[in-house]
Amino acid sequence: MPAFSALGLYAYFSRGAPALSAATASATFRPIGEPRALRDIVFADADERAVRLSDYRGKVMLLNVWATWCQPCREEMPSLDRLQARLGGPDFEVVALSVDRDGLPAVKEFYLQFDIKRLRIYLDESERAASKLGVIAIPTTLLIDPQNREVARKFGAAEWDSPDMISAIRSHLSASGTQLSRLR
Secondary structure, three states: OOOOOOHHHHHOOOOOOOOOHHHHHHHOOEEEEEEEEEEOOOOEEEEOOEEEEEHHHOOOEEEEEEOOOOOHHHHHHHHHHHHHHHOOOEEEEEEEEEEEOHHHHHHHHHHHHHHOOOOOEEOOOOHHHHHOOOOOOEEEEEOOOOEEEEEEEOOOOOOOOOHHHHHHHOOOHHHHOOOOOOOO
């Protein structure tokens, strides 16, 4: 049984809540203090191949844990797709990790419905990876530096491609000693 069976609590209680402004959302994207080394987690890609967090060593990752049934998740996914279009490349990737128990069919349908084209599909149907990351509500987003250390975490939805959020990402990375030329 997953350690965070109450994962949907954030999604449930935030329905109908007013959306945060980009400035407010970026203010709630908090550094965790000293960058924290993350345990190597395993999840699956759309071809059911195992993917490890360590596969991203050397790259900055914005890891978003979400589900298709979570309303705040649904609202922020297009902005994550736009962020990947803007910043994605050899040194940065948005990884949208679905915890949908309905798995690949549900996520594929969601991507089609919301015209998500730039994000790859990643699955954590067992919720083991999310549990190892300490995710207790969705959406939860972790900013991970090239050494696979968590430098910041945000609970709740955001407009990820807004200037305020990009500035917050840049600031958190800079504080951990990481600079990205593509963050403009």
